[in-house]
Amino acid sequence: MSQRDATDVFSEWAEKGKDKGMEKGHARSVHAMLKLAGIPRNEHYSAIDVGCGNGWVCRTIAEDKMCTHVVGVDGSAQMIGKAHAIDEQGEYHLALLPDWEPSQKFDLVHSMEFLYYLHDPQTMLKVFYDKWLNDGGMLIVGVDHYLENEDSLDWSEALNVHMTTLSIEQWKTAILEAGFDEVEIHQVGKKEDFIGTLVLLGKK
């Protein structure tokens, strides 16, 4: 059986209300990531959340008064529909990546549990660097599916969705080769039975 598109699977999740559970499940790691990204900040900044699901991270970032503009993008119509329903004034784009580019650059590009659904996440990191980030801007990416997280290695088969499985070292090489400086690699949100969300942070 051919693999399904991740966005179709997540549209079904949104229809069943499973986006809420995902939000709850990811909150611990995302809060740690936002802290690593220096949020709340003391200078104005713009931000985009890539693979934003129902948009909850955008709304969390928007609570920081220094954030002047926050955008979400996701390829699932149902997820983006939810984001618009919850937050009518918010800016959410329905778009399939990597075939979409924002019309402006940002000071912060954030992404949680999205990048490995792409067939070539390494090239996406380069595109974030070249086309999405302002000079001096920061990228912060969290992934739970990576080689060292053995519990995550059957997810692709279980969901029948493509996942690109990279090791911590391969993710580190990818962010460095994309051109990022001041690269940091973290594992956050660890629990007894979870080795943590792998976080890649870099500056342009």
Ligand SMILES: C[S@@+](CC[C@H](N)C(=O)[O-])C[C@H]1O[C@@H](n2cnc3c(N)ncnc32)[C@H](O)[C@@H]1O
């Ligand atoms: C695991 S969910 C994470 C959602 C959100 N970041 C969160 O933490 O709740 C992955 C999201 O990535 C989106 N996605 C997957 N592949 C995509 C693609 N090629 N283009 C755009 N969005 C995609 C899915 O629709 C889904 O909403």
